[in-house]
Amino acid sequence: MRKSFEASSMVEISQVLVDRRLSPLDASLRPEFSFSFKRGSLGRIKTIRYILSSTPALEGDVFRSRERTFKREFGILYEGRPLECRKQYFTTIVLTTPEGQEIKATTSFFTRLSEEDWKGDWIGVPSAWNGGGLFARRELDSFPKRRIKRALAYLAGIGYSELYVNGEKIGDEVLGPGFTAYEKKVLYRTFDITDKLRGEKDVIGVLLGNGWYGKRALKFQLYVDFEDGSEYEMHSFGNGHWRLGPSPIVANSIYTGEKYDARVEDRYPLDLSSRDFKETPESCLYVSVRNEQNLGKLAPQEIEPIRIVNEFHPIAKEEFGPKNVVFDLGKNIAGFCRIEARGQKGSSITLRHAETLKEDGHIDQTNLRTADQEDVYILKGEGVERFSPRFTYHGFRYVEVWLEGEAELVSLIGLHVRSDTQRIGSFQCSDPSLNALHEMAVLTEENNQHSLFTDCPQRDERFGWINDLTARLYQNSYNFDLLHLYRKTIQDIKEAQDRSGAIPDMAPYLTLGCPGDTSCVSYLLLAELGYRNYGDIKILKDNYPHLKKWVDYLLTRQKGFIMDYAHYADWVSCDAFQDGKSDPILISSYFLFWHLKTLADLAKILGKKEDAVHYRRLSLQSKKALNEKYFRLDHYGSSTQTENAMAISLGICPKSACKKVYANLKRSIVEHGYHLTSGSQGYRHTMAVLCQNGGADLLLKVLKNPAYPGWGYMLANGATTVWERWEKENQSTMNSFDHPMFASYDWIFYHYVLGIKIDDVFHNEVRLEPAFPESLQEASGSLLTPRGEIEVSYHMQEDGIALRLFVPLSLQIKAFFPKKKVYLEGREIKQNPLMLKNGEYLFLLKE
Structure with missing residues (x-):
């Protein structure tokens, strides 16, 4: 049956976001508004408008949008004049139902500082000063007779920093701010300390650690607004007002660890910002000095702390x-x-x-x-x-x-x-091993989100490898809301891009050479998936020229569409299968095709017709060159699994030959004892091709296989996270046991087992097409999209497959059930595919 309601009394807005954040203190001057419906909302919305005001009572209107047909809950762009910096605003979303009922929800936010607002100095201690944690203290002027309306503090403290007021730490975040290329950009954080100030003998404290910067530097600003309309400002000048000194943290390093000597707390207390602290000669406090650094521009931290x-x-x-x-x-x-x-x-x-x-x-x-x-x-x-x-x-x-x-x-x-990114996906099935593998993938991904997508959390690396992301993005975009990290990562890459258009293998750029491997197509995928999965058109518009520049650089490194270099290609394929080692140049040339094809798609989305035609033509020429050089009747190159799978997955293989090439791929997997021979790039393509061609059960058998090498082998050897290599032995080179580049098998659970396929959430293009593996008795899961949460569950029963689907309010899903008789409310439905709108559906699917 289908459960839905035409009346809109069951529609409720759960929250309103500004720039995809909840009540930010540093919103942009042309913000984007979005909102979400309460889970399970059923009904219809006819129109939408919004009101921007300077008071919660909607008095002193700043802007009222025109009423328009409701299409989506996100991408609602502010259309008025740029807002003022460092000011509070209130936004009210107003929805109208077909019956004329209004549904409203309001949120507040503050706008960010302008570059001109930053008046202070970078301060610290002389570079020769030794020590671990550095504490900075600043006593504020007193204003006992004025009532505080609002107090906002702005802190740029690197490497890491914590803010204290009157001896109390502000906020629950740790290891902030986020890591950037500091010579290009430094992130600052905004804190509302209104309730922490007393107006008399207040003290600001900042505890600084080395972090990724390896040194300690501070820039700070405070604005206090009073009820009488007056204002107090304080900035970090190297004029002696700030006092800096040691702390009980006598050593700290991301890689090495931390040493804390509690014996010296009486001399260098961690509550150096306490109102009761009395400086003595033994305190060894130092007058702050201007600490001019070769640091980049300041920008608000929009990623999750x-x-x-x-x-x-x-x-x-x-x-x-x-x-x-x-x-x-x-x-x-x-x-x-x-x-x-x-x-x-x-x-x-x-x-x-x-x-x-x-x-x-x-x-x-x-x-x-x-x-x-x-x-x-x-x-x-x-x-x-x-x-x-x-x-x-x-x-x-x-x-x-x-x-x-x-x-x-x-x-x-x-x-x-x-x-602290939001978890948006869930998956469970009747097979405990697959559930454990899902948990492994999720935990591995969690462990490697530390203001950037790290490769590992333990050894002397923890870098943002761009090539690793190429496979990883498919998994993490289904498990977490990563739009802000996607935006930051693509910005990090852009800042590392050189004049020729080349990008390095990692961002922020720390070591090794440039250009990066052609497997760094994730530069484009960050924009594509940011748009398709999270509905962010801005990530495409802002970065398209730089993506194009990278692709154009790659075109200077090919001859006849065959690349002239490869660094990593299908990295870390198993040494046990030497016949599975793919030709690096062939894989590199596959990636050139992928770049060209993807850029053509992005140009089409943005309405750049000439570019779309140009890069589409180049992609077809690339495809032709690859087939002429590497295709041999039923295989590509030396017929490795990766060489064959990528040709099918990317659309290089002619349709007339796909069955033969797939048969070759399938035969190779069976002959290798139900193992994949692919490396970090090829395995996701191999898995996708299996599922697209009716091989979902074969894939699940591969995943669970407890014999070396494979994911089942990891599980059989007690793994709780995904390994970098296939071997269980601990070695001194590359043996991380917490490495997400091999965790993208988890995407298969969402995309094929549950069948949730996000094509373009912005334009409401979502498909449901479960694979229904015979080896599973049941499967269930959900995915929270910008249009609401999709819920899918099914189980096998004697008379067929019972499937439940919930479609959120503003979403429509195109459901495909090939080779099935579809029954809804006892009636056979002849349409296939089905267009399903908001509601709960209970299907019975028969052979």
Whole structure:
């Protein structure tokens, strides 16, 4: 049956967003408005308009939009004059139903600073100053007789920084601000501290760590608005008003770890911003100096902050005497530990972190290379003491604790730390192994969101590899709302792009050469998926010229559409299958075709007709050249799985030959013992081709295969996250056990098992076409799109397949059930595909 309602009394707006954020303190001057309906809303909306005002009562109107036909909940662009900087506004969304009923919802926001508003200096201490955490203190002027209306603080503190007011930390975020190419751009954060100021003897404090910058620098501004209309400003000038000094954090490094000496808290307290702190000669405070750096422009941090998102309690421990114990947290996570301890002053506790154990039960840090992942806490000897690091994070499942002196560990908890992006996807099925593989993929992705998409969270790397993203984007766009991270990442790449148009292999650009491998088509995919999955047309418009420049650069590196270089190609294919090693130049040339085809599609979306025709023509020429050089009756190149799969997946293989090439691919998988021989780029294409050609059950068999090499082998060997390599042995080169580049199999669960296919959410083009693998008795899941949450579930029964589908209010889904008789409310439905609008549907599908 179908459950739907024409009346709109069941329609409710759950929240209104500004620039896709909830009540931002630093919105753009031409913001985008969006909103979401309450989950399960049923009904119809006829028109939409919005009101922008300077008061919550909608008095002092700034702009009233015209009423227009309702099409979507997002991409509602402010059409008036640019808003004023650093000002509060209120936005009200007004919807009208066919019956004339109005549905309203309001939110407030502040606009950002302008470049001219930044008046202060970068301050710090001389570069020769040694130390770990640096604390900056600034006493404010008093204004006891004026009532504070609003107080906003703007902090650019790098590498990492925390804001304190009167001894209290502001906010729950950690490891901020986000990592950028600091010579190009530094992110600042905005804090509402209205309720924290008393108006008399207030103190601002900033704790600084080295972070990715490797040094400590601070730029700060405070604006206090009073009820009488007056204003107070404070800026970070190197004029002696700011006092800087050491902290108990005597050493900190992302890779090495953190050392905290609680014995010196009486001299260098972490509450240096306390109103009660009295400076003495022993405090060793230093007058702030101008710390002019070669730093880029300041920009507000729009990505989600890094937060503690979960806690993991040990599931087991093994003691090696009274001073040494190893804890097992049960999951491989990114973060750090929080401990409680007691003991004599000067005793210490050392925490060393690792992903695996040696045969003797101690941790194995072989794969960390030069990253120590070690935190040290020295006790002050005052009852139960608590510690967790502030300016480092680790990738680990196991923690080895060493006690020195008279120290006692009271408790230990693992804190899971990542960019706090919203989870939007869910998946579950009747097979426990597939459920475990799904959880592995999600946790691996979580562990590698740290203001950029890192490759791993543990060793001396943690870089934003662009080529890794090419496969990874398909998985993570179904599991998380990553629009802001997509925008930042594409901006990071753009800032690393050189004049020729070439981009490096990573962004921010830290090491190795330029140009990057042609597998860096993710530069284009970030824009494409940002548009198709998240409905952001702006990510296309803003970045198209730079994407085009990269593609044009690649065209200078080909002859007859065959590339003249390849760095990584189908990276990390299994050494056990030497016959699975693909020709790097062939793979590189496949990627050139993919670039050309994708750029033509993006140009078409943007209405750039000449470019669309031009790059479409080049893609056809590329396709022809690849077939002439590499196609041989039923295979490509040396007939590796990747060479054949990518030809089919990308549309290079002629339709008349696809069956033969697919048969070759399928035969190879069976002959290799139900294993894939593909590397980090080819495996996703191989999986997609299997599912597109009725091979979903074969793929699930491959995924679950417990024999080496494969994902089932990882699972059989206790993995809770996806590995970088296929081997379980820990080695010193490339052996991360928490690497998302091989986790994009998870996309298959959404795209094929559940059948949710997002073609273009902006233009309401979404398909439902489940594969219905015979090896599964049931499957269920959901996907939260900008148009609402899609829910799908089905189970096998004697008379067919019972399928439930919920279509959110503004979405329509084109449902395909090939080779099935479709029944709805007991009636056979002849249309195939079906166009389904808002409502709940219960289908019975028969052979």
